[in-house]
Each structure stands twice: as C-alpha cells, then as structure tokens.
Amino acid sequence: MINKFAVKLTGYIESNSKLNKLEELEQIQYAITTILNEFFKIMILIILFSIIGKLNYLLFSMIILLSIRLFSGGPHARTLLSCLLWTILFFILTSIIAPLLPRLNQSIYYGLGLLSLVVIIVQAPYPNPIRPIKKKKRKQYLKILAISFSIFWTYIILFHINNSSYLNCGISTILLHSSQLIYTKKEV
Template sequence: MLKSLSYKLTSYIENNSDIKSNDDLEKINYSLQAILNETFKIIVLTILFLLLGKINYFFFSMIILFSIRIFSGGYHADTTIKCLLWTTLFFLITSLIAPMLPKLNILIYNTISLLSIIVVYFRTPYPNSNRPIKNKKRRWHLKLISTFFITFWVTILLFTTSDTRYLNCGFLTILLQILQLIPIKKGVSI
C-alpha cells in the first residue's frame, strides 16, 4: 500500500514538474517510500508504547537511535512488515526490558561506550545497497557525524543521567545499534 502510494506521488511529481530523468525519479520514489514507511512505523509504535505506558522510554530510545542511525546505517529489512516487526522488537527491548534492569557496574557502561565509539568510527557508514555512498568525502562526513553523536550520547548517559531506567534504555539502544554494524559471515542473515 505504501509502495503504491509512493509510486502515485512520484508519478504526480513527474507529470507536474520538469523532473523527467529516470534516475531522479527513482531517487524521489525511494525517498518517498522511506518517509512513508518511517511515518507509518512511528505512528504504530507510538500507539503501541502509549498503550504499554512506556512512551517516555520509547521516545528517549528513538531520539538516540535516529540521531545515530541516520548517519551510521544498519540492518534494513526488505519489506515494510518485516521492518515494523524488527523495529518493534528493538524498541520493546530498549523501552520495556532495559528500564527493568538493575544498575550495572560502571565498567560495563564504560566498555560499551568504548566499544561503541570504536565500532561506529571504523564501521560507518554501513553499506546499503539501496543507497550506496560512493563519494569518499561524503563517507568521511557521515563517519564524523555518527562518531560525534555516539560520543555525545555516551557522554550524556555517563555524566548526566542519574536515573538507572534511562541509563539502561540509552545504553541498550546504543548497543543494539552498534551490533548491526559489526559484520557477519556471508551466508548468515539477520
């Protein structure tokens, strides 16, 4: 449904603008699909976490995730439903389970912090076949921004977050995101 809507919008743009290049139209269609899919997911997840009474942790986790993932990349499901299921699982872990965990030893938080910064620096931007990054300057730019955001969030969590529920929610969000950036052997799928 969302795919057909994006095609209709792209067709409308093609018929009512000077844009006629197939390459440009494909980019517009891909962007529209991404926007529609994300909007759909956010609406569904917001309703779910409102019903669960965990909307504050969901939004906290979402802000951390989006500010890192936009620049670092990560796993992409091949359908909207699979994406919604994976995203729901992700946020159930970070927003429902993480706040219930006890405060961990500071060494664990520091280890996750260091590992996160290293992985993000060396593995971003993570390749995406639908949106390849061929320009080295752009790759470097995305690497710096994603490293900045991971460092920013780790610093905020370690030095200003006294509530263990938010601390665990934030660190589990970061940990789950960086695990997506660690390469796995060919033939093994997520």
C-alpha cells in the same frame, strides 16, 4: 499500499515539474516510500508503546537511535512488515526490558559505551545496498557525524543521567545499534 501511494505521488511530481530523468524520478519515489514507511512505523510504535505505558522510554531510545543511525547506517529489512517487527523487537529490548534491569557498576557502563564507540568508529557508515555511498568524501562526512553523535549521546548517558532506567535504556540503544553494524554483511 504505501508503494502504490508513492508511485502516484511520484507520477504527480513528474507531470507537474520539469523532472523527466528516470534516475531522478526513481530517487524521488524511493525517498517518498522511505518517508511514508518511517512515518507508518513511528505511528505504530507510538500507539503500541503508549498502550504499554512506556512511551517515554521509546521516545528517548528513538531520539538516540535516529540521530546515530541516520549517519552510521545499518542493515535494512527486505519488507516493511519484517522491518516493523525487527524495530518493535529492538525497542522492546531498549524501552521495556533494559529499563527493568538493575543499575550496574559504572565501569561496566563505561566499557559498554567505549565498545559501542569503537564499533561505530570502525564500521560506520554501513551502506544501504539500494543507495550505496559512492563518494569517499561523503563517507568520511557520515563517519564523522556518526562518531560525533555517538560520543555526544554516550557522554550524556554516562555523565548526566542518574536514573538507572534511562541509563540502561540509553546505553542499550547505542550498544544494540552498534552490534547490528558488526553482525551483518557489509556491501562494498
């Protein structure tokens, strides 16, 4: 349904603009599809976590994840349904299970934060096979932004959050995201 709507919207844009290059239209359709898919997933997540009563942790985890993943990239599921299921699992781990865990020794949090940062420094940006990063300068730019947001959030989580539930939620978000960058095959 989302793909059909994206095709119709792209057709409308094509007929009402001066765009007629196939490559540009494919990029527009891909962008529209991506935005609609993300909007759909976010709405499902908000409804689900509101019902569960964990919306605050979901939003906290989502802000951290989106600000880092936007620049670091990461693996993509083949279908919207599998993406939705993996995303729900990710946020169940970070927003329901992690906040329930007891507070750990501070040095463990420092170690996990440092480990996550090292992985992001080495692995980011993780390219999307559908939309590969072709320019070296763009790759460097994305890497710098991914590292910067990772450092920012790690600093905030480790030094400004005293609530153990939010501390666990935040550090698990960065740790799980960085682990996705390790355990997936990188397309060159």
